[in-house]
Amino acid sequence: MLNPLQKQLLNDFQQDFPLSPTPYSDIAKSIGASEQEVLDALQELKKLDYISRIGPIVPPNKLGCSMLLAMSVPEEQLQSVAQIINQFQEVNHNYQRENRFNLWFVLIAQNSSHLEAVIAEIESETGFKTMRLPLLADFFINLGFELDWDD
Amino acid sequence: MDMIDRKIIQQTQAGLPLSPHPYHEIAKTLNIKVELVMQRILAMQRNGIIRRIAAVPNHYRLGYKYNGMTVWDIDDQYIDEMGAQIGQLDFVSHCYHRPRHLPDWPFNLFAMAHSKTEQGIKTQIDEISSILGSYSRGHDVLYSTRILKKTGLRITRP
Numbered sequence: 545m546l547n548p549l550q551k552q553l554l555n556d557f558q559q560d561f562p563l564s565p566t567p568y569s570d571i572a573k574s575i576g577a578s579e580q581e582v583l584d585a586l587q588e589l590k591k592l593d594y595i596s597r598i599g600p601i602v603p604p605n606k607l608g609c610s611m612l613l614a615m616s617v618p619e620e621q622l623q624s625v626a627q628i629i630n631q632f633q634e635v636n637h638n639y640q641r642e643n644r645f646n647l648w649f650v651l652i653a654q655n656s657s658h659l660e661a662v663i664a665e666i667e668s669e670t671g672f673k674t675m676r677l678p679l680l681a682d683f684f685i686n687l688g689f690e691l692d693w694d695d
Numbered sequence: 696m697d698m699i700d701r702k703i704i705q706q707t708q709a710g711l712p713l714s715p716h717p718y719h720e721i722a723k724t725l726n727i728k729v730e731l732v733m734q735r736i737l738a739m740q741r742n743g744i745i746r747r748i749a750a751v752p753n754h755y756r757l758g759y760k761y762n763g764m765t766v767w768d769i770d771d772q773y774i775d776e777m778g779a780q781i782g783q784l785d786f787v788s789h790c791y792h793r794p795r796h797l798p799d800w801p802f803n804l805f806a807m808a809h810s811k812t813e814q815g816i817k818t819q820i821d822e823i824s825s826i827l828g829s830y831s832r833g834h835d836v837l838y839s840t841r842i843l844k845k846t847g848l849r850i851t852r853p
Contacts, residue, residue, distance in 0.1 A: 554752055561748040563733055563740075566715060579715060586750070587713050596753045597710035600736060600745040607696075607704060607744070612793065614800075630844040640841040641764065645800070648764075648837075649844070675800060681775065681792035683782030684746075 546594070549577060549585045554594065561598060604679055609659045610636070610652045612677040614645040615670070622646065625670045634662045645675060696744060699727065703735055704744075754788070755842075759809040761816040764837040765823060766802035768795070773830050774803060780826055781806050786819050801833060 546554070552575060562570040568586070569579040577585075589595045604610050617625045622640065629635055629649055638649035653659035663674055702725050711717040718736075722729040739745040755762065769777050774792050781804070782790035789807040806823060810816040820836060827834075 553750065554757075557750040558752065559747045559749050561711075561750060563718075563736055563748060565718065565729065565733075567711075567717060568713075568715060583713055583715070589750075590710070590713065593753055593756045596751045597708075598713075598750045599707040599709075599711045600704065600739070600748050601751070602704060602708075602744060603746050607701070626843045635844060637842070638844040639839040640843055641837040641839050643835070643837045645837075647843075648839075675796050677793040677805075679791055680794060680803075681778060683775075683778035683790040683792070 546589075547585070549575075549581060550589055550594070553582065553585055554589065557598075603682065603684070608652055608654045609656050610650060610679075611659060611663075612648065612650050612679075613663065613666075613674040614677060615647040615649075615672050615674055616645050617647050617670075617672055619646075625672060628670050629666055632662060632666065634659075696739070699725070699731070700735055700739060700744070703732060704739075754809050758811045761810045761813055762839050763808045763810075763816050763820065764839070765806045765808055765820055765834060766837065767804040767806070767823075767827060767834045768801045768832040769804045769827070769830055770832070771803070777827055777830050778804055781823055784819075784822070784826075786810065787823075802835065 553571070556575070557571065561567060564570050566579075568582045572579045572582045586595070586598065590597075615625070626638060626640070626647060629647070630638055632651075634651045634653050636650045636652050638647065640646055641648050651659060651662055653662055663676070667674055703721065706721050706724055712720045714720065716729075718732050719729045722732045725732070736745060736748070740747070767777075778790055778792055781787060784806075786808055787806045788809060789805070791805045792803060793805055795801055795803050808816055808819045808823070810819060816836075824831065824834065
């Protein structure tokens, strides 16, 4: 499992990763480790996929134009429809969910006309209508997600 | 936001390099000075284009296997007030107002909850439910059964 340094790095740097010429060295100093230890620990966390990435987080719709879409697809067609959808590079992620609307995916395009064109293409290639769920407001307050290490 | 800002974002979306001088490496790739890279990132943080710089945990891999998209039907009049309350719960990672599609879809408030156990997520839903009280006219929880695709942010050209 994770060692104490890895846990600390995961917990403490979900915000305020240093913007400095030597961020890993700054982190190392702040927690009493060496720069190499910090780099090794982060490398390992990345390799094990415990962190998806380190870098700037851009909220939805700040860059380009994004939209959540849902589709209701019969179970036996789900796999083939998902395959068609996933081929579009504008599809950022695609989840199967337990609901009448069982396919949920997010499109990111450069502008709204590009977005509309992709939606039209997806609907025509799959033969299914999409339900459009654009963001009307983002109630963002949390700066991090408190990880619990009880187990 | 100009071309330099866009390029900096693009270069960092796969993640900062895990080497002693990551911003220098970005600068080198873009053929600009490291001071400019850091100034631009700071400016984008100040004007909200960048929300924060972070190590982003993979909740699922860390054992948070129960991810529920909770959806609620809130009177539009109270949506901002209720959204603000739910958005600050520490187990809620995202909280959004989205449109209804009647009659198929009556829900306009979306809150993503994460837990390691099935019981944990049920407790979280109860907590949201008790905060919303009679402001909620109905709700549902959509668990993800499969991740079919997941990639980082990319900006593609039409």
